[in-house]
Amino acid sequence: MSKIRITKQFTFETGHALYGYDGKCKNVHGHSYKLDVTVIGTPISDSNNVKFGMVIDFTDLKKIVKEDIVDVFDHATVFNKNTPHVDLAKELQDRGHNVLLVNYQPTSEMMVIDFAQKIQDRLPNNIKLHSLKLSETATSYAQWYASDNQ
Ligand SMILES: Nc1nc2c(c(=O)[nH]1)N=C([C@H](O)[C@H](O)COP(=O)(O)OP(=O)(O)OP(=O)(O)O)CN2
Numbered sequence: 229m230s231k232i233r234i235t236k237q238f239t240f241e242t243g244h245a246l247y248g249y250d251g252k253c254k255n256v257h258g259h260s261y262k263l264d265v266t267v268i269g270t271p272i273s274d275s276n277n278v279k280f281g282m283v284i285d286f287t288d289l290k291k292i293v294k295e296d297i298v299d300v301f302d303h304a305t306v307f308n309k310n311t312p313h314v315d316l317a318k319e320l321q322d323r324g325h326n327v328l329l330v331n332y333q334p335t336s337e338m339m340v341i342d343f344a345q346k347i348q349d350r351l352p353n354n355i356k357l358h359s360l361k362l363s364e365t366a367t368s369y370a371q372w373y374a375s376d377n378q
């Protein structure tokens with residue numbers, strides 16, 4: 229049976245700031261992020277299986293990505309916990325804002341690495357993460373490919 233890649237797209241609204249950066253993105257601002265998740269596998273060939281003909285049920289893929297990424301990042305503001313932005317984060321948290329402290333600079337590159345690890349940890353053994361595309365704007369995106377990271 230052929231190997232097939234399937235892709236599901238997600239969107240979420242997230243704020244961030246790049247501490248120490250030399251441009252306008254050092255300021256707290258936000259994006260309508262778009263995440264394309266592509267997995268690869270063999271469609272189930274057992275006609276008695278309720279998932280007959282599927283690599284993975286899009287609904288099951290959605291559950292994984294929603295729980296581990298979309299629901300966590302949507303309408304949160306992300307700061308690098310290794311910078312003085314922790315003080316700003318604490319102030320915002322104390323005022324009831326949804327703040328996410330991460331162990332990296334929240335560029336699209338570093339976020340897509342984080343997302344790849346999170347999704348790989350949840351996928352069943354027979355399904356492999358093929359690639360991710362994380363778009364910050366209509367013209368700026370980062371891609372992660374399994375083949376680049378073996
Ligand atoms: N390699 C990276 N460069 C930049 C990142 C990043 O994640 N990786 N991030 C930023 C900012 O967060 C910014 O939001 C994106 O920058 P830019 O594409 O310049 O944004 P614009 O809104 O100006 O986009 P236009 O479509 O060109 O108007 C900066 N750099």
Ligand SMILES: [Zn+2]
Nearest residue numbers: 253257259364
């Ligand atoms: Zn940005």
